[in-house]
Amino acid sequence: MPDLTYRDALKSTLVEEMDRDPRVLLMGEDIGVYGGTFLVTEGLLARYGPKRVIDTPISEAGFIGCGIGMAMLGLRPVIEVMTWNFSLIAADQIIQNAAKIRYFSGGQAGVPMVIRGPNGAGVQLSAQHSQALEALYGYFPGLYVAAPATPADARGLLRTAIRASDPVIFLENASLYGLRGEVPDGDYVVPFGRAAVARHGRDVTLVTHGRTLHMTLAAAAHLAADGVECDVIDLRTLRPLDMATVVESVRRTHRAVVIEDQGGLYGVAGEVMAGIYERAFDDLDAPVVRVSGEDVPMPYARTLELLAQPNEAKIVEAVRRTVA
Amino acid sequence: MVKKVQHPGVDTDVLLEWYRSMVFVRHFEEQAERSFRRGKVGGYLHLYIGQEAVAVGVLGAIRDDDIIFASYRDHAYVLLRGTDPGAVMAELYGKSTGLCKGKGGSMHLFDVQRGFYGGYGVVGGHLPLAVGAAYALRYDHGDRVCVCFLGDGAMNTGAFHEALNLAGLWGHAGLCPLVLVVENNQYGMGTSVPRSSAVPALASRFDAYDIPNEVCDGMDPQAVYDVVRRGVDEARRTGRPWAVETLTYRYAAHGAADLLQPYRAKSEVQEWRQRDPIAQTEQRLRHAGALDDAKVEAIAAEAERRVQEAVTFAEASPDPAPEELYTDVYGEARDGDR
Ligand SMILES: Cc1ncc(C[n+]2csc(CCOP(=O)(O)OP(=O)(O)O)c2C)c(N)n1
Numbered sequence A: 001m002p003d004l005t006y007r008d009a010l011k012s013t014l015v016e017e018m019d020r021d022p023r024v025l026l027m028g029e030d031i032g033v034y035g036g037t038f039l040v041t042e043g044l045l046a047r048y049g050p051k052r053v054i055d056t057p058i059s060e061a062g063f064i065g066c067g068i069g070m071a072m073l074g075l076r077p078v079i080e081v082m083t084w085n086f087s088l089i090a091a092d093q094i095i096q097n098a099a100k101i102r103y104f105s106g107g108q109a110g111v112p113m114v115i116r117g118p119n120g121a122g123v124q125l126s127a128q129h130s131q132a133l134e135a136l137y138g139y140f141p142g143l144y145v146a147a148p149a150t151p152a153d154a155r156g157l158l159r160t161a162i163r164a165s166d167p168v169i170f171l172e173n174a175s176l177y178g179l180r181g182e183v184p185d186g187d188y189v190v191p192f193g194r195a196a197v198a199r200h201g202r203d204v205t206l207v208t209h210g211r212t213l214h215m216t217l218a219a220a221a222h223l224a225a226d227g228v229e230c231d232v233i234d235l236r237t238l239r240p241l242d243m244a245t246v247v248e249s250v251r252r253t254h255r256a257v258v259i260e261d262q263g264g265l266y267g268v269a270g271e272v273m274a275g276i277y278e279r280a281f282d283d284l285d286a287p288v289v290r291v292s293g294e295d296v297p298m299p300y301a302r303t304l305e306l307l308a309q310p311n312e313a314k315i316v317e318a319v320r321r322t323v324a
Numbered sequence B: 001m002v003k004k005v006q007h008p009g010v011d012t013d014v015l016l017e018w019y020r021s022m023v024f025v026r027h028f029e030e031q032a033e034r035s036f037r038r039g040k041v042g043g044y045l046h047l048y049i050g051q052e053a054v055a056v057g058v059l060g061a062i063r064d065d066d067i068i069f070a071s072y073r074d075h076a077y078v079l080l081r082g083t084d085p086g087a088v089m090a091e092l093y094g095k096s097t098g099l100c101k102g103k104g105g106s107m108h109l110f111d112v113q114r115g116f117y118g119g120y121g122v123v124g125g126h127l128p129l130a131v132g133a134a135y136a137l138r139y140d141h142g143d144r145v146c147v148c149f150l151g152d153g154a155m156n157t158g159a160f161h162e163a164l165n166l167a168g169l170w171g172h173a174g175l176c177p178l179v180l181v182v183e184n185n186q187y188g189m190g191t192s193v194p195r196s197s198a199v200p201a202l203a204s205r206f207d208a209y210d211i212p213n214e215v216c217d218g219m220d221p222q223a224v225y226d227v228v229r230r231g232v233d234e235a236r237r238t239g240r241p242w243a244v245e246t247l248t249y250r251y252a253a254h255g256a257a258d259l260l261q262p263y264r265a266k267s268e269v270q271e272w273r274q275r276d277p278i279a280q281t282e283q284r285l286r287h288a289g290a291l292d293d294a295k296v297e298a299i300a301a302e303a304e305r306r307v308q309e310a311v312t313f314a315e316a317s318p319d320p321a322p323e324e325l326y327t328d329v330y331g332e333a334r335d336g337d338r
C-alpha cells in the first residue's frame, strides 16, 4: 500500500476513473490552467484536454446546472467547487434539480454527478469562506453526502461517488489535503453508508466525521493514558447515515459523545444523538453529549477562530463529563 | 406526433396536420382545466392556450432524436412529441399510470424515451441543464440538438445569464448545439415585459453572449417553423447555440387557480384572440380548399374523442401504491439507515 497525501489520493482516483470511463469529465473554476485552488486537478488538463477538463467562468449556478444536464444525458461530471461556501449560489440547482429529478420524473432520469471541494474552515478565512455545510445538504433526500477524513477514504469514497447513480456532495477539507496515509491500491472502494471504527474502546463511544476525526483520535489517545478507552466511529457518509454501527457501539459502552466541526443547532450531532436516543435509550448510563462549533459566524482573528471550533481539549473535557 | 416537414417549405398537408395537432392540444388543456375545477387535478395547472403555434412550429422543425427541456407550462410539448395522452392526463390526475407515476404532476412531465427531459417548476432553473445537455450531445460527436423553451420572465433570472454565457463560450468550441425558444407571452404571471426587463427587446439579450438570434410571430406555426428550422439546422451544423424570441400570448390565466387578472385589460386578450393560431391556420386552410365546416367539425370531434379517452383512462387508473412513496429517490439500493 503506497503512502499518499489526501490530495494525491483524490487526484489518482480521478485519473483512474477518467482512464476507465471516457464519460467522466471534470469541470470547475480554475481547475485546468491554474491547476485547481488546492491543486487536486493539477496536470489533468494537459492529460485529458479541454473537453474533459473544463475551466469555467465564475458561474456556480451555471456550471453546476450544466453538470446536471450532462449527467442526465449520460456523462459523469465531477465538479469542483473552490469551496463549498460558493455552492450556495447553486443551491437551487443542487437541491431543486439534482436531488429531485429522479423522483419527479418517476425514475426516468437520474443525475450521476459528483460535486467536490473543501468544506468548513481553513485558516483565518473568516465568515464567508469557512462554513461547513453537511447539515444543509444532509437534509435533502436524493443526495448522497460523503466526508472522507483519511487518504484511504478519500480514494474509496471518491470512487464510489463517481460510480454512483445519484448526485454526491463530496466534502473535503483544506486542512486534510496534505495529510499522509496508506492508501490501498487497485480498485479500492468504500461503499456509502458504512461507518468505520477508527479506534476500539469499551468505555465511551465517540462519533464524528471529516476533519474532526483527527482531534477526536488525539483526544482518545490522551484519555487512554488516563485509563478511559474510547470507541471512535468515523461516519464517513452522512447520507446515508450508518446508525447501526453507532448504536452497536453505544450498546457496549453505554456512553456517547458526538463531535462535529460546526453545527450545533440543527446539526449532524443532533441527528446522531436523536438516533441514539431512539434506538439505545435503555442502554445509556449517561446523557449523550455533543461537541460542536460555537454558534457564531466564523471570526477572523486567530484566537477567536480557535475558540469557535472544537478541539482536543474540548473533546477530552466532554468525555470526562460523560464518564464521571 | 407533430408532422415533420421536408424542405423547402410547409405545404397544405403539413399545415392541416399542424392544425389537427393544435386543436387536439387546445381540447386537451380545456379538459384539464375542467378537471381542475372539478378537483380531479390538483396543485398548479399552467395552460398553454394561445401559444400552441410555437410548440407546433418548433417541434415540426426538429428530429425525433433531438431533445427538449421546458418550464412548467409543458403539456403541449409532450403531447406533440407523441406521448400517450392518457399517460399525460393520468399524471395530471396523480395516478400510477401517469407519465411520472404520479410523482411529478403538471409541472414536471417527463418522457425521456421521446427526448422530453422535463418540465421544471423553478423559473429559469432548467436553463443550465439544457446547456449541459447540449454539451453532452456533442461530447460524442453526435449531431442531435437540444431545444430549450423558456418564458420572457425566465430571462430575468441569474440562471439565464450564467447558463447563456456558458452556452456562448462552449458554442465557440462547437460544443453547444442548443436552440433557445423564448415564448414571450408578454407576462410573467402579472408582470409585463416592460415592467420587468430594462430592455424590452428581449432577443437582444442574446447578443451579450454571442448567440445569434431572431424574432418571429409566435401566433403562426409556419412563421415559427420557417425561422426555427434555419436555427435548428445552423445549431446542428455548427454546434453553436441559436435563439429565437417568439411573440405570443396566453389567453388563459397564469395558472388555472387564478381568479382575477388585474394586470391586463380584457380588450387586450380579445385583440390577441383575433390572431389565434388555430383560427388563423383554419382560415388559411379554408382558403386553400383543404378545410370546410364539416372537416373542421370532424377534426374537433376527433380531438375531443381522444381527450375523453385520456380522461377515461386517467379516471379508471389506480392511485399510486403506498410502496411507491420510497421508490425513485435513489437509483440503487443503499447501505445505512437513512
Ligand atoms: C424562481 C421562481 N420565482 C418565482 C416563481 C413563481 N412563478 C411561477 S411562473 C412565474 C412567471 C414566469 O414567467 P415566464 O417565464 O414569462 O413564463 P410564463 O409563465 O409566462 O410561461 C412565476 C413568477 C417560480 N416558479 N420560480
Ligand SMILES: [Mg+2]
Residues within 6 Å of the ligand: B151, B152, B153, B183, B184, B185, B186, B187, B188, B189
Ligand atoms: Mg411569460
